[in-house]
Amino acid sequence: MSRTKNKGQNSYLELKSDERNSLVDAMGESQFRTQQINNWIYEHHVRSWDEMENLPQVLREKLNDTLLLHPLEIIHISGSETEPTRKFLFKTQDGHNIESVFMHDGDRTTVCISSQVGCAVDCKFCATASMGFIKNLSAGEIVDQVIHLQRESKSRITNVVFMGMGEPFLNYRRVIESAKTLNETMGFGARRITISTAGIVPRIKQFADENHQFKLAISLNAIDENRRKKIMPLTNTHPLETLLESARYYYEKTRRFITFEYVLLEGINDSPEDGKRLIGLLKALPYKVNVIPYNEIGGEFHRPAERTIHIFLQSLKNAPFTVTVRWSKGTDIDAGCGQLAVRTVA
Numbered sequence: 001m002s003r004t005k006n007k008g009q010n011s012y013l014e015l016k017s018d019e020r021n022s023l024v025d026a027m028g029e030s031q032f033r034t035q036q037i038n039n040w041i042y043e044h045h046v047r048s049w050d051e052m053e054n055l056p057q058v059l060r061e062k063l064n065d066t067l068l069l070h071p072l073e074i075i076h077i078s079g080s081e082t083e084p085t086r087k088f089l090f091k092t093q094d095g096h097n098i099e100s101v102f103m104h105d106g107d108r109t110t111v112c113i114s115s116q117v118g119c120a121v122d123c124k125f126c127a128t129a130s131m132g133f134i135k136n137l138s139a140g141e142i143v144d145q146v147i148h149l150q151r152e153s154k155s156r157i158t159n160v161v162f163m164g165m166g167e168p169f170l171n172y173r174r175v176i177e178s179a180k181t182l183n184e185t186m187g188f189g190a191r192r193i194t195i196s197t198a199g200i201v202p203r204i205k206q207f208a209d210e211n212h213q214f215k216l217a218i219s220l221n222a223i224d225e226n227r228r229k230k231i232m233p234l235t236n237t238h239p240l241e242t243l244l245e246s247a248r249y250y251y252e253k254t255r256r257f258i259t260f261e262y263v264l265l266e267g268i269n270d271s272p273e274d275g276k277r278l279i280g281l282l283k284a285l286p287y288k289v290n291v292i293p294y295n296e297i298g299g300e301f302h303r304p305a306e307r308t309i310h311i312f313l314q315s316l317k318n319a320p321f322t323v324t325v326r327w328s329k330g331t332d333i334d335a336g337c338g339q340l341a342v343r344t345v346a
């Protein structure tokens with residue numbers, strides 16, 4: 001637990017490796033202590049400095065008096081430890097709330113994490129949009145979600161998806177930094193970390209140029225410019241054609257498949273003709289498509305009837321790309337895709 005007297009202070013997780021070493025050095029200890037501390041945090045997911053048993057008591061006390069360990073504090077957990085889906089509500093040091101979701105299914109345990117408080121992208125069907133943009137999360141705040149979720153769960157997390165609150169590619173530098181920590185320090189394979197973007201074209205190209213190994217997902221959600229503009233106004237800045245061109249660029253540079261997410265909205269993009277046009281739009285390259293039947297958030301959009309969903313999926317049967325369906329988990333606790341929104345600022 002964070003100590004209230006340290007409120008607003010930096011946390012250890014925010015420090016770069018050389019800053020961690022200097023800190024330990026300034027406390028009169030040798031640098032292998034940094035390795036021990038990191039091990040307690042990233043391998044054992046401890047809550048407090050006090051739990052770091054192999055550190056001298058005096059060092060633990062100094063650390064305790066100097067800085068916070070975790071930048072995030074758990075405020076609430078929806079669902080019990082035995083349930084397959086749980087939603088975590090966190091508070092940042094500056095008093096904002098964010099959410100992360102834990103999903104367990106067979107031998108796969110996925111956590112869905114947030115990259116921003118609120119979101120500036122304003123997708124008309126997404127609950128997070130209603131919060132507006134509040135702030136970017138730091139790399140430490142992003143990684144801390146995974147550390148807390150791992151400690152609070154029995155099964156080992158296998159996959160991390162940047163599909164919670166926020167637009168990861170509008171917080172590009174910190175998202176990449178946090179994904180690198182998950183990969184290099186916490187041991188998650190790069191192909192088990194997925195970054196999902198609403199379609200920030202220059203960042204897709206940058207991501208390709210920098211040759212990151214993390215998986216890329218793009219929220220397509222519509223098959224023509226006009227309809228996409230209506231539900232995802234960022235299409236005015238990043239037109240569909242430019243977006244698809246950046247996806248092609250990514251594939252040509254990296255030879256890695258992109259997953260296109262397609263949120264299925266009643267009467268908007270769910271007809272068999274839409275399915276056929278989706279095939280036409282994407283057929284040039286080996287993509288994957290992930291269809292997400294809409295999770296209701298009480299607004300103007302609706303989830304298509306079960307039959308409509310099946311007819312739509314049927315229309316993709318002969319698609320030259322792989323099609324998967326995400327029957328979102330946790331909609332009963334508002335933990336499904338696009339249902340994350342918190343209004344309370346403590």
Ligand code: SAH
Pocket residue numbers: 121125126127162163164165166167168196197198199217218219221261262263292293294295296297336337338339
């Ligand atoms: N901003 C990023 C990541 C967050 S949204 C992005 O747009 O990709 C993660 C996924 O959930 C996106 O594919 C988005 O289109 C989808 N989504 C948003 N609201 C939804 C809702 N209410 N029901 C189902 N999926 C939703």
